[in-house]
Amino acid sequence: MFPDPSSNSARNFERAKDVLPGGNSRSTIDLKPHPIYVAEASGSKVTDVDGNVYIDFINNFTSLIHGHAFPAVTEAVTVQLPKGTAFSFGTEQELAHAELICGRVPGFDKIRFMNSGTEAVMNAIKASRAFTGRPKIAKCEGAYHGSYDFAEVSLNTGPEDWGQNEPRSKAYSKGTPQGVLDDVVVIPYHDEVAASELLKRHAGELAAVVYDPVSSRVGMVPPSQAYLEMLVEFCQSNGVLLIFDEVIAFRLGYEGAQGVRGVTPDLTALGKIIGGGFPVGAVAGRSDVMQVFEPGQGLPHGGTFNANPVTMVAGMATMEGMTRDAFDALNAMGEYGRQGFGEAFLRAGISAQVTGQGSLMRMHLTDRSLNSYRTIYPKPEESARMATLHQYLLNAGFYMAEYGLICLSTVNTKDEVDAFIEATIAGLTTAEAA
Numbered sequence: 001m002f003p004d005p006s007s008n009s010a011r012n013f014e015r016a017k018d019v020l021p022g023g024n025s026r027s028t029i030d031l032k033p034h035p036i037y038v039a040e041a042s043g044s045k046v047t048d049v050d051g052n053v054y055i056d057f058i059n060n061f062t063s064l065i066h067g068h069a070f071p072a073v074t075e076a077v078t079v080q081l082p083k084g085t086a087f088s089f090g091t092e093q094e095l096a097h098a099e100l101i102c103g104r105v106p107g108f109d110k111i112r113f114m115n116s117g118t119e120a121v122m123n124a125i126k127a128s129r130a131f132t133g134r135p136k137i138a139k140c141e142g143a144y145h146g147s148y149d150f151a152e153v154s155l156n157t158g159p160e161d162w163g164q165n166e167p168r169s170k171a172y173s174k175g176t177p178q179g180v181l182d183d184v185v186v187i188p189y190h191d192e193v194a195a196s197e198l199l200k201r202h203a204g205e206l207a208a209v210v211y212d213p214v215s216s217r218v219g220m221v222p223p224s225q226a227y228l229e230m231l232v233e234f235c236q237s238n239g240v241l242l243i244f245d246e247v248i249a250f251r252l253g254y255e256g257a258q259g260v261r262g263v264t265p266d267l268t269a270l271g272k273i274i275g276g277g278f279p280v281g282a283v284a285g286r287s288d289v290m291q292v293f294e295p296g297q298g299l300p301h302g303g304t305f306n307a308n309p310v311t312m313v314a315g316m317a318t319m320e321g322m323t324r325d326a327f328d329a330l331n332a333m334g335e336y337g338r339q340g341f342g343e344a345f346l347r348a349g350i351s352a353q354v355t356g357q358g359s360l361m362r363m364h365l366t367d368r369s370l371n372s373y374r375t376i377y378p379k380p381e382e383s384a385r386m387a388t389l390h391q392y393l394l395n396a397g398f399y400m401a402e403y404g405l406i407c408l409s410t411v412n413t414k415d416e417v418d419a420f421i422e423a424t425i426a427g428l429t430t431a432e433a434a
């Protein structure tokens with residue numbers, strides 16, 4: 001049972017608090033009253049240090065597209081390890097992975113590797129500043145783009161900040177310098193008229209608009225085609241770069257979300273799946289913009305572990321397994337899940353819905369119309385129901401993110417999805433009766 005103060009997980013947490021602030025190195029894995037510690041994982045299943053088994057519907061926050069310990073990755077890494085794991089030299093592994101990714105996406109003339117999605121967004125923003133000579137960026141209210149100061153602005157605005165209609169630049173971390181807030185223009189995610197008005201006001205100072213076409217924190221209600229066209233048109237006519245954050249969204253298709261939506265951004269931030277379960281980030285895009293990374297061209301960029309050969313071979317083994325057919329099958333499973341949830345909620349008379357695209361879903365415990373970050377923002381009672389459901393699902397052997405993010409991998413079966421839906425209905429019925 002979770003939580004269990006006498007469990008190995010609870011005991012580990014007591015030890016962890018002595019040496020790690022908050023007991024971990026990653027705020028997103030925090031779980032009250034204690035996190036769960038994993039012993040091992042394989043395919044779709046994770047086993048914790050107390051022997052409990054969970055079907056993993058979060059896949060390390062979307063980074064594992066083939067589930068855990070994918071045999072092709074294990075083999076590639078096992079071959080690489082005795083050959084060395086980090087060099088201050090170029091490697092053919094880096095070259096091969098760059099060719100693989102650039103070969104798939106028409107807008108990727110060049111790519112530059114780094115170690116996390118945070119670094120990818122940061123370097124894409126820095127590249128846009130170096131290329132345009134302008135200081136500001138625009139981003140959407142509520143959208144998560146990693147931990148770079150500028151990318152974090154207004155990540156957590158809530159009803160207390162919504163006095164005025166226009167989103168405002170709000171610090172996420174304590175101590176964020178005012179200069180950072182001044183240089184970030186915050187726009188709404190779904191309203192192209194309001195967003196365009198705000199963008200035009202700052203057009204001459206903007207280096208880039210950073211946009212995630214499947215933003216999980218903005219509720220995963222897909223943007224309209226009109227919104228995407230507005231972004232492209234605004235950027236093209238004002239010399240502003242369009243940066244897609246596809247750190248998660250790249251799992252939507254063979255050519256990423258940009259292929260699915262028919263948009264070619266100037267730069268794309270990548271991460272997660274392209275590292276095959278190892279730390280990774282990358283910036284890819286137009287050659288004239290990517291030129292800023294060349295020596296003497298404005299953006300020196302080091303990184304001891306950039307393009308690490310272990311990450312490169314793991315990433316290649318992963319992406320080679322993601323053929324067009326594999327993406328189609330995975331996305332069809334996502335559609336199956338979304339439909340299944342919708343029908344099950346209706347049958348059970350439960351006020352809930354599931355949004356999302358491809359293999360990604362986000363559960364909302366409300367039946368109100370969801371068309372903006374502010375309508376998606378859960379009311380306190382919805383968050384409380386979600387917390388009860390999350391704990392119920394844990395005890396039933398299913399793991400999703402605490403805020404209702406669900407992510408499938410190629411190893412998930414229809415039976416697993418059906419069982420997850422059934423457990424969710426049982427959990428919500430329990431929560432509603434409580």
Ligand SMILES: Cc1ncc(COP(=O)(O)O)c(C=O)c1O
Pocket residue numbers: 061115116117118119121144145146147212245246247248271272280
């Ligand atoms: C859309 C998006 N951008 C950037 C990041 C940051 O990536 P990382 O955690 O690898 O730094 C994340 C992480 O979840 C993300 O979801």
